[in-house]
Amino acid sequence: MLKMGIISHENFKGKILKAVNEVASLDLEFYLRWYVHESQSVELTLELNHQVDVILYGGPVPYYLANKAAAIMVPADFVSHDEVSLMKALFELQKMGVDLERVSIDTIPESTLRNVCEELQLPFERLKIKPLTEPKVSDDYTTFHMELYNNGTTAFALTCRSIVYDHLVSKQIPCYNMIATKTSIINAINQLNAAYERSKYQGSQIAIGLIKVKSPSLVKESIIHSRRYQIEIHQHLLNYAEKLKAGLTELNEGLYLFYTTYGVLKQVTNGFKEVPDLTPLKDLNIVLSIGIGTGNTSSIAEEGARKALLKAEKSGDGHAFIILDNQELLGPLGGHTSRIIVRTISTQLQTMAKESGINVPTMAKLFHLFKNERRYHFTAEELSNELGLSQRSARRILTHLHKEGFAEPIGEEISSGQGRPRRIYRINFASLDVTEERID
Known part of the structure; x- marks a missing residue:
């Protein structure tokens, strides 16, 4: 059973409890923590780290604060302010008689605002917005709304932050506190659960490799096409595939396919850092390029393998590249020279x-x-x-x-x-x- 921690403002408690009840059929155990002030999210994160497998935050602010404090030690995500939640909020304001063209809006991503404005035929350019980004998590969002209201530019404030809402209410500025919908919360729970399961079972993903063999011009035609020479190459490739714990198939002359699993591939390549020794094949005076792809389906893995092979062919003799899930490129692997593998952990x-x-x-x-x-x-x-x-x-x-x-x-x-x-x-x-x- 997956242990999922949820950290959120107490104002959202009702919505989150309803969402949790609706996903009761999932194999999940919830650890719920509520805060009054968003800064408490750091302390609550430290408390949950050793009790849960993953943490879901009620919004981006507590996630950013905890991440900034380097408190998050397990996979984590937050409930996004999506288009559904924004549309619901705007419809509520419309029912209240608010002029939607004179509203200041914080936190919501610009892309979400643009998409919703396009759907509702609202002039995006007239809106006064202050999207939330991690570097700006400590900015003064209250003053943003107050200044626009006081100089007559806006007549209403839409905020996604409880602390800003409380300040605006105390200043008697008309405002609305946008809360994620129950559906958005359920989607976030399902996505975090699915992401954890994918990482857990990634080892069983399919891994497909393509090996391109080219004979240099210095080898005589009679040798290139001799059956004995081809058998020798094929035997070495079979031995090589065996080192990768993979099955080998010849697709056409000079192109071979091998297949294994992500887990085995990771193990035999020492965490995608090296490939088994290519010397016996190089001694045959051939040019060798290797492309490997992984994925949940054979088509995804093969597409990644073909892209990786193209990269390997451009890079030169004996190089191997891997594309994970047809998205992340690693390489070159093997050889004795230094290389840089970019890990997009940012x-x-x-x-x-x-x-x-x-x-x-x-x-x-x-x-x-x-x-x-x-x-x-x-x-x-x-x-x-x-x-x-x-x-x-x-x-x-x-x-x-x-x-x-x-x-x-x-x-x-x-x-x-x-x-x-x-x-x-x-x-x-x-x-x-x-x-x-x-x-x-």
Whole structure:
């Protein structure tokens, strides 16, 4: 049974208890903790760390505070202020007769606000907003609302923070405290539970490898095509696959496929740091490239393997790369030279991904393009092709990165057709704190 801690403001107690009751059929044991002031989330986190498997926070603020204090020792997430919760709040304000174009809004990600405004046909540009980001968790959100109200710019405040709501009420400023819906809480519980289960059973994922064998031009044609030479190569590959504890299949001349599991692959590669010795194969004077992919399905694993193989072929003889879940690239593995494997363990990266409505692996892939491939300039169309997203999502990422200071428009690309010029952005993640591990 999974032990899940929940840390939230006592104002949300009723909603969370209802959500917990509705997921009673799941194999979960809950440890509920309530606070009056958000700063208490750090102490409550330290208390739960040794009692639970995962922690869910009632919102981003307690999560950010606990994370900033380095208090979180188990997998954790928070209930997001999603589009459903925002729509419900706006409908409530509309019923109260509030002019939605004269509302100040805090905490909610800009991408969520844009999407909801588009659905409700509200002019996003007229809204006064202050989205929450981890570096700004201690900003004065009360003053943001008060100044806009006092100078007549707004007539109402929508806040997601209980402490801000209490301050605004004490100043007699019309306001509404937006609380996540029961559905949003249930979704967060299910997602955290599923993420834990995925990590728990990741070892049984499929791992597929592709080995490309090329004979150099210096080998005579008669030798290349001799049956004996081919058998010798095949035998060495079978021995190599055996070291990887994998089955081997020849797809066509010079291309071989092997299959195993994530857990076995991780074990025989010493945590994805090395591959079994390639010397016997290199002694045959052949050029060898290896690409490996993992995933929950064979199609995901094979797609990752093909991408990794392309990377290996570009990198040179004897290199091997791994793509996990068709998203995270590791390598090159093997050889005797130093190499850097970028581990995308970054609070900033995770926060940025969440606020722009994009998953962390996709944002990590963008960081990889910047850091490892030295690619800095993108249009929305180019970025969508690179990340496998819609152009709308790519534009949302670029807009968010620009707002946060990680991208700047540097010009426009004139298209040959009648369409609008495409804006070109320069990406700069130099200040982003992403852990890198150097392996020698």
